[in-house]
Amino acid sequence: MRPPALEATLRVGLLVAVxxxxxxxxxxxxxxxxxxxVWGTSGSAPGELRQPIGIAVTPSGTxxxxxxxxxxxxxxxxxxxxxxxxxxxxxxxxxxxxxMDLNLDAQGRLYVAEHGGDRVQVFTQDGEPxxxxxxxxxxxxxxxxxxGVLVSPSGEIFVADFYNDRVVVFREDGAFDRVVGTPGxxxxxxxxxxxxxxxxxGQLVVADAYNNRIQLFTPEGEAVARWGGLLGSGLPGDAPxxxxxATGVAVDSLGRIYVADFENHRIQVFTSAGELLTLFGSxxxxxxxxxxxxxxxxxxxxxxxxxxxxNDRVQAFAPLSKEMR
Amino acid sequence: xxxxxxxxxxxxxxxxxxxxxxxxxSAELQVNGLSCPFCAFGIEKKLLDxxxxxxxEVFLDEGRIDLSFQPxxxxxxADLEEAVAKAGxxxxxxxxxxxxxxxxxGGGRFVAHPALTLRLLExxxxxxxxxxxxxxxxxxxxxxxxxxxxxxxxxxxxxxxxEPSLVIQALEASEAR
Numbered sequence: 001m002r003p004p005a006l007e008a009t010l011r012v013g014l015l016v017a018v019x020x021x022x023x024x025x026x027x028x029x030x031x032x033x034x035x036x037x038v039w040g041t042s043g044s045a046p047g048e049l050r051q052p053i054g055i056a057v058t059p060s061g062t063x064x065x066x067x068x069x070x071x072x073x074x075x076x077x078x079x080x081x082x083x084x085x086x087x088x089x090x091x092x093x094x095x096x097x098x099x100m101d102l103n104l105d106a107q108g109r110l111y112v113a114e115h116g117g118d119r120v121q122v123f124t125q126d127g128e129p130x131x132x133x134x135x136x137x138x139x140x141x142x143x144x145x146x147x148g149v150l151v152s153p154s155g156e157i158f159v160a161d162f163y164n165d166r167v168v169v170f171r172e173d174g175a176f177d178r179v180v181g182t183p184g185x186x187x188x189x190x191x192x193x194x195x196x197x198x199x200x201x202g203q204l205v206v207a208d209a210y211n212n213r214i215q216l217f218t219p220e221g222e223a224v225a226r227w228g229g230l231l232g233s234g235l236p237g238d239a240p241x242x243x244x245x246a247t248g249v250a251v252d253s254l255g256r257i258y259v260a261d262f263e264n265h266r267i268q269v270f271t272s273a274g275e276l277l278t279l280f281g282s283x284x285x286x287x288x289x290x291x292x293x294x295x296x297x298x299x300x301x302x303x304x305x306x307x308x309x310x311n312d313r314v315q316a317f318a319p320l321s322k323e324m325r
Numbered sequence: 326x327x328x329x330x331x332x333x334x335x336x337x338x339x340x341x342x343x344x345x346x347x348x349x350x351s352a353e354l355q356v357n358g359l360s361c362p363f364c365a366f367g368i369e370k371k372l373l374d375x376x377x378x379x380x381x382e383v384f385l386d387e388g389r390i391d392l393s394f395q396p397x398x399x400x401x402x403a404d405l406e407e408a409v410a411k412a413g414x415x416x417x418x419x420x421x422x423x424x425x426x427x428x429x430x431g432g433g434r435f436v437a438h439p440a441l442t443l444r445l446l447e448x449x450x451x452x453x454x455x456x457x458x459x460x461x462x463x464x465x466x467x468x469x470x471x472x473x474x475x476x477x478x479x480x481x482x483x484x485x486x487x488e489p490s491l492v493i494q495a496l497e498a499s500e501a502r
Contacts, residue, residue: 098366115366
């Protein structure tokens with residue numbers, strides 16, 4: 001029988017050895033990007049933010065923010081200077097009940113998904129309402145909290161339908177076409193409270209938020225890849241590559257996938273195959289720290305804009321190196 | 326015995342018609358695990374769908390939700406519980422402020438109402454409840470007058486029962502408001 005002290009030493013040694021092997025097999029992620037700027041203070045005056053959630057950046061660098069607590073959309077220049085705001089609480093065209101996410105189509109029209117309003121409204125970039133997309137004609141008959149919106153390169157409109165655990169696809173004219181994903185956990189193609197969408201290499205990227213994972217689908221709806229937790233099962237965690245509620249997703253011009261890892265207070269960046277490239281951020285209020293980031297988007301120059309929900313602000317980071325792939 | 330002092334008063338709340346004998350004035354809900362805006366705004370959406378709920382204010386970091394009601398609201402405890410469940414949460418605690426006509430029947434006091442009946446308690450688990458001595462004195466006065474319109478606030482217990490209980494925290498005659 002070994003003495004207790006020797007036993008303990010052997011156990012520690014074994015753990016160190018296993019740790020070294022695991023670390024050796026898993027390349028350490030590259031350092032995160034440089035912090036550039038931060039804007040927004042808590043409030044409802046022009047330029048102030050209250051519970052901001054979604055973000056979209058135009059090809060010319062205008063940053064639109066879904067200012068959910070104020071039921072409005074605000075526009076800023078690339079450095080965070082206030083440009084304009086539109087919308088107020090209500091159900092009429094041009095009004096909002098909790099705007100959550102934004103996206104732009106190829107013509108530069110702004111799509112806004114509303115959680116409380118159960119609709120997607122389409123606007124000019126000056127805030128003029130153009131039309132409304134609702135969930136009529138879908139199997140459930142309506143959206144139940146439209147959390148995310150994406151316009152594909154072909155003009156199809158994809159809506160993350162939060163409480164119906166699905167993504168609903170509409171043709172360019174707004175007519176319902178099909179559903180992607182089914183409610184559930186763990187298994188491929190099952191969704192649990194999806195919140196955001198993007199597009200990579202001709203495939204739909206879904207922030208499968210409460211499954212704590214990212215899923216990729218063909219445009220027709222076949223689940224083709226997933227990551228987050230053990231084998232993409234969605235087991236929550238804080239290890240690199242795992243998530244605690246993956247609420248936001250964005251894809252840059254090189255096909256790198258950025259994920260807002262909400263309850264881990266960080267951003268993780270992956271290849272389109274799900275290999276972790278880098279991660280950055282931790283909980284806090286200093287520049288570069290986050291309090292529950294919800295969404296992010298990539299500017300035309302590669303800048304990374306992150307909605308820092310709990311701090312009522314937006315933070316901008318320098319582009320990632322093009323070599324990081 | 327002190328236990329004999331427990332008033333087991335059935336309070337029926339007539340929610341049909343503001344001028345009728347009762348309505349829910351406000352509610353405070355406590356929900357565990359409410360940290361995410363998608364869920365917070367979701368619970369807000371589900372509660373606004375409840376017939377008669379006028380406004381919802383979610384205090385994310387406190388897990389607290391304040392509700393106000395339209396006059397003649399038909400909202401019931403079960404409606405609120407169901408709305409919270411639909412949003413994916415469990416209602417941890419519920420407090421109500423209600424108005425009603427305090428009447429006497431079979432040794433108890435009540436206001437009959439077809440939609441919602443609350444059993445009004447002065448004590449909780451045999452111990453003194455949160456109501457102040459002044460509140461209990463007011464209750465006695467109203468009882469001595471044979472009843473009347475009251476506004477009462479407190480925590481709802483036994484929410485799944487046919488007659489949930491409301492542990493009195495504050496009570497006053499309606500005309501005093």
